[in-house]
Amino acid sequence: MLEQLFGETAILYFEPGNIEEFSQRVLALYENPALREELSRRADKVFVRAYPHDHEREKYFQLVDRLLATRKTSPMHSAA
Numbered sequence: 266m267l268e269q270l271f272g273e274t275a276i277l278y279f280e281p282g283n284i285e286e287f288s289q290r291v292l293a294l295y296e297n298p299a300l301r302e303e304l305s306r307r308a309d310k311v312f313v314r315a316y317p318h319d320h321e322r323e324k325y326f327q328l329v330d331r332l333l334a335t336r337k338t339s340p341m342h343s344a345a
């Protein structure tokens with residue numbers, strides 16, 4: 266899933282369970298602030314394009330509306 270969303274240019278991947286590879290990636294980020302900044306910038310750009318704030322905010326409001334509607338019709342709410 267991450268590979269599909271971010272591709273190869275926004276995240277340093279490692280083989281799951283491979284502690285040596287994980288350690289190398291963490292160390293690379295620790296030692297290279299420019300790399301951290303560039304990957305962060307790229308990941309943010311990809312994420313915002315995939316999940317625009319306005320769209321996500323609307324989905325959140327719809328969820329809240331559904332939850333409130335469910336609560337109003339809930340038997341527990343009526344008994345309170």
